[in-house]
Amino acid sequence: NAGVTQTPKFQVLKTGQSMTLQCAQDMNHEYMSWYRQDPGMGLRLIHYSVGAGITDQGEVPNGYNVSRSTTEDFPLRLLSAAPSQTSVYFCASSIQGRGRIADTQYFGPGTRLTVL
Amino acid sequence: RKEVEQDPGPFNVPEGATVAFNCTYSNSASQSFFWYRQDCRKEPKLLMSVYSSGNEDGRFTAQLNRASQYISLLIRDSKLSDSATYLCVVFRYGNNRLAFGKGNQVVVIP
Numbered sequence: 001n002a003g004v005t006q007t008p009k010f011q012v013l014k015t016g017q018s019m020t021l022q023c024a025q026d027m028n029h030e031y032m033s034w035y036r037q038d039p040g041m042g043l044r045l046i047h048y049s050v051g052a053g054i055t056d057q058g059e060v061p062n063g064y065n066v067s068r069s070t071t072e073d074f075p076l077r078l079l080s081a082a083p084s085q086t087s088v089y090f091c092a093s094s095i096q097g098r099g100r101i102a103d104t105q106y107f108g109p110g111t112r113l114t115v116l
Numbered sequence: 117r118k119e120v121e122q123d124p125g126p127f128n129v130p131e132g133a134t135v136a137f138n139c140t141y142s143n144s145a146s147q148s149f150f151w152y153r154q155d156c157r158k159e160p161k162l163l164m165s166v167y168s169s170g171n172e173d174g175r176f177t178a179q180l181n182r183a184s185q186y187i188s189l190l191i192r193d194s195k196l197s198d199s200a201t202y203l204c205v206v207f208r209y210g211n212n213r214l215a216f217g218k219g220n221q222v223v224v225i226p
Contacts, residue, residue: 033213040124042218043160043203050212058213090159096212105152105205105214107159 002026006091006108013081013115021076021111023091029106031096032074033058034066036087037110043090049074050096081115088112117142120206122217129194129224136190137220139204148207149180149187153200154219160203163189194224 007022025032033048035058045058049068063085065077074093078085091108122139129135141149149166164171166178166187177190191198204217 031212035216040218043216045213048213056212104162105160107161109159 004091004093004106004108006089006111008111009109010112011114013078013113015082015115017081019078019081021078021089021091021113023074023076023108024072025074025093025106026072027093027095027106028071029093029095030071031103032068032091032093033105034064034074034076035090035092036060036085037090038087046076046089078113083115086113086115118217119143119215120204120217122204122220124218124221126221126223129191129198129222131194131196131224131226133194134190134192135194135222136188137202138186138188139217139220140184140186141204141206141215142185143206143208144182144185146185146206146208149178150205150207151176151178151187151189152203152205152216154203155200163202189220191222194222196224196226198222199224 004025030051034046035043037043044060047066049055055066089111092105094103094105096103151163152160153163154160164173166180170179175192179188201219201221203219206215
């Protein structure tokens with residue numbers, strides 16, 4: 001049982017490049033989400049999903065796309081990287097599904113992204 | 117006003133001492149409350165949920181005050197291993213998203 005895995009651990013991009021951050025969980029969790037964490041800002045929600053085929057925007061969705069074709073995977077795509085997207089990105093999952101009270105969030109180890 | 121507010125600190129605590137800090141939330145409809153711990157350059161991990169009646173887990177005690185809209189965390193007999201950032205997290209039923217505070221940084225000093 002690996003929990004929540006994220007790849008890559010580190011990434012450096014040039015402005016304008018695109019890339020996909022991978023997130024996978026093996027706990028059969030319905031709810032998955034992406035956060036970014038910047039110094040002095042706390043964790044901010046980018047996108048989330050309450051189940052396969054369903055995604056929704058969080059607090060800071062601009063510049064990012066997501067899809068949820070399977071329960072296990074929730075990739076985050078940066079369409080055209082900008083220096084403002086330099087951050088640490090965390091993926092999280094929980095049992096919680098639609099309309100249910102929040103349950104324990106399990107976080108992946110994070111991806112440290114630098115955009116030059 | 118931010119949905120969840122915390123004083124980032126740092127809170128410098130002598131080993132063996134007690135430290136306490138609060139987190140305020142702005143939405144009175146908030147229903148579930150949690151404390152997460154985050155070590156430097158690591159992912160957050162659940163420390164404890166916070167119940168209306170208050171709850172204790174070893175040296176950690178969490179309290180909820182709905183009237184004043186804050187939750188608190190108290191750490192007794194601080195250990196060096198307690199050095200971390202403690203994140204306050206709030207959930208509103210039907211919102212399907214969590215709101216995180218910026219965290220309270222605790223540094224336990226030998």
